[in-house]
Amino acid sequence: MLRSCTAGLRSLWALCGRREGAPRLSTDLPPAPRLFSTEKVIHKDWSLPNPSWSKDFKLLFDQFMKKCEDGSWERLPSYKHRSTQKSEDFKTYFLEPKLVKEERVSQVQLFTRGFEDGLGFEYVIFSNNDEKRTVCLFQGGPYLQGIPGFLHGGAMATMIDTALGSCAAIPGGIVMTANLNINFKRPVPICSVVVINSQLDKLEGRKLFLSCNVRSVDEKTLYSEATGLFIKLDPEKSLT
């Protein structure tokens, strides 16, 4: 079973034209450290343009990339599987080993990156740490439909949570959403591009108060407004 799985993956990479000895590009495949522990793995950054991005999306992306040149803004990379230092810290401090089912570990991936290109959440987040704000460019694909032709409110809420979460992470530490309050003002058409502007309004001990709005690219349509309370986790306190 193990051998046939290995052979299957090898032939898949052969189809992808990977050279022998070249770093492995991780895309949809879950990590398999025990099988390929000697190989250097390059994880795909999903916040870069792909062919499903609309012209508006690419234009806005280019504009923000320009803003990154003087260092005031940065593009946040986004991975499906890669463990960041924060996720390792989270596991160390807050996750009870008995809650982690070994057979599930290889299947774990970031919820918003679990779709093929263009079908689900296409987004990139830019962060301005000095101004404590982020801008998320988001194009919601056809698998996120709710009312025909429009995005599901839960999909929009997911992106709002993600955008606010990225802003709440600016001061440092591991944060979780404690409260999310959304006013849906206009439905968002499927495959349109929206801009989520988030800001950190107040920091009070471990509590971070944030707000955001979701607008069309031309800023004429206000789709949603939201506020969120995020809590910086206390390593002394168990989550379970």
Ligand SMILES: CCCCCCCCCC(=O)SCCNC(=O)CCNC(=O)[C@H](O)C(C)(C)COP(=O)(O)OP(=O)(O)OC[C@H]1O[C@@H](n2cnc3c(N)ncnc32)[C@H](O)[C@@H]1OP(=O)(O)O
């Ligand atoms: C770049 C990539 C970015 C990716 C971003 C992804 C974003 C996704 C974020 C999420 O979706 S996280 C998942 C959804 N959230 C949860 O599952 C959290 C579940 N809740 C908890 O685990 C705990 O309630 C929580 C960790 C949030 C807080 O527990 P603590 O024990 O650390 O805090 P505590 O209960 O002592 O409260 C601390 C303060 O916050 C206040 N507080 C907590 N929850 C509140 C609440 N819901 N409303 C108002 N105030 C609240 C609480 O009153 C208190 O205020 P004071 O310091 O003034 O006394």
